[in-house]
Amino acid sequence: MKDLKHIHYYEELLEQANNELVRKAKEDGGIAVGYTCYYVPEVLLNCGKAFSIRLRAPNTGSLDISQYYMSSFICGYTKALFERAFEGGYNFVDFYASSDTCQQMVRVVENIHELNLIDNPQFGFGIIDAPLKVSPHGIKFYTDQIRQNFLLPMEKNYNLDFSEEAIRAAVEEHNEMCAAFEEISDLRKEDNPKITPREFHILCLVSYACPTSLILPYLKETLEDLRNREKDPEDKWRARVVVVGSELDDYAISEMFENARCYVAADRYCFGSFPGRQRIALKEGEPALDQICRFYLETNQCPRFMSAEKVQGRRDLVLQLVKDYRADGIIYEQAKFCDFWGYERTLNTQVMWEEYGIPTLGIDREYVVQGSGQLATRIQAFMESLEIKKIQKGGKGK
Numbered sequence: 001m002k003d004l005k006h007i008h009y010y011e012e013l014l015e016q017a018n019n020e021l022v023r024k025a026k027e028d029g030g031i032a033v034g035y036t037c038y039y040v041p042e043v044l045l046n047c048g049k050a051f052s053i054r055l056r057a058p059n060t061g062s063l064d065i066s067q068y069y070m071s072s073f074i075c076g077y078t079k080a081l082f083e084r085a086f087e088g089g090y091n092f093v094d095f096y097a098s099s100d101t102c103q104q105m106v107r108v109v110e111n112i113h114e115l116n117l118i119d120n121p122q123f124g125f126g127i128i129d130a131p132l133k134v135s136p137h138g139i140k141f142y143t144d145q146i147r148q149n150f151l152l153p154m155e156k157n158y159n160l161d162f163s164e165e166a167i168r169a170a171v172e173e174h175n176e177m178c179a180a181f182e183e184i185s186d187l188r189k190e191d192n193p194k195i196t197p198r199e200f201h202i203l204c205l206v207s208y209a210c211p212t213s214l215i216l217p218y219l220k221e222t223l224e225d226l227r228n229r230e231k232d233p234e235d236k237w238r239a240r241v242v243v244v245g246s247e248l249d250d251y252a253i254s255e256m257f258e259n260a261r262c263y264v265a266a267d268r269y270c271f272g273s274f275p276g277r278q279r280i281a282l283k284e285g286e287p288a289l290d291q292i293c294r295f296y297l298e299t300n301q302c303p304r305f306m307s308a309e310k311v312q313g314r315r316d317l318v319l320q321l322v323k324d325y326r327a328d329g330i331i332y333e334q335a336k337f338c339d340f341w342g343y344e345r346t347l348n349t350q351v352m353w354e355e356y357g358i359p360t361l362g363i364d365r366e367y368v369v370q371g372s373g374q375l376a377t378r379i380q381a382f383m384e385s386l387e388i389k390k391i392q393k394g395g396k397g398k
């Protein structure tokens with residue numbers, strides 16, 4: 001297929017956290033709000049002149065300094081964030097909206113604060129205490145936490161506008177972006193899809209790593225380009241999978257899937273599109289803030305929630321994605337030393353196969369996946385096993 005419009009520009013944008021569009025938004029007087037987790041409602045960070053940046057640490061090399069401060073037994077994502085902050089790579093961040101959803105992430109924020117790592121005179125941060133249950137009380141608690149720890153300090157320190165009108169305007173813009181993603185995502189349901197896993201991953205990442213208002217016009221043009229794109233004459237994919245798991249912001253893993261001719265039909269990982277790139281339906285007569293907080297808590301798929309209904313709800317969503325996106329298997333991926341996903345991956349790799357009959361592979365990985373021969377071999381072997389199953393059912397191998 002012909003290269004997608006803007007794909008090389010997107011790759012350039014993903015080369016650094018403080019990319020061209022972030023710099024442009026700051027020059028125009030924007031307030032950069034960094035965050036790392038779905039517990040922090042992205043849309044609220046895009047009110048008025050604020051803009052959200054889901055933090056990544058592209059081109060991470062040595063993690064020696066973060067290991068010294070935080071030990072080796074914590075996930076690569078948190079180490080990479082600390083290391084990048086230490087190098088001065090997040091000095092453009094004005095406010096860091098964090099959550100105590102995982103203790104490893106809290107240690108990053110604490111270290112950034114204690115060591116005074118962000119060289120920005122107006123830098124501030126807030127940490128929310130997030131509930132473990134979705135209940136009326138939990139939703140109220142969560143909403144209050146967001147108001148007290150994010151909205152009020154940002155309003156006071158940067159004169160930001162979190163009025164009902166400003167919040168609804170942010171939702172409107174967010175929904176425009178999500179509508180484009182819903183259409184793009186649907187293309188993955190087709191045979192011989194018009195979009196590759198690597199391309200989809202890149203689109204998703206730029207949408208998180210750039211100011212929404214500035215990336216949206218580009219994404220709309222890419223959508224138009226996709227509508228008119230001619231498919232490759234031959235379907236090269238050996239099998240289709242749903243990828244589920246922890247934070248995954250290195251699209252090199254999608255290149256690895258492509259090299260094994262493994263089609264990622266749906267992405268249910270942090271920084272992916274399920275959840276995160278679906279429209280938020282607001283009704284009249286109830287404050288938008290309350291509706292948004294409820295939406296984010298109800299759609300949250302973090303394995304930190306351990307109540308029976310949430311555990312089953314997570315499996316049900318993955319099963320639904322397998323069905324809707326016609327996947328042959330599931331890959332559960334986990335960042336090494338992530339406790340929550342370690343538990344979820346181990347358990348569900350068994351459950352999905354034994355109880356639901358869906359071939360499932362479990363892998364753990366470093367933050368930077370590029371060059372991992374072991375990972376590539378395991379994905380390749382899984383593809384072969386899925387292909388053999390298809391042939392046994394009367395299908396054709398590739």
Ligand code: SF4
Nearest residue numbers: 075102104246335338
């Ligand atoms: S991957 Fe796991 S340990 Fe790392 S930040 Fe996410 S939840 Fe925390």
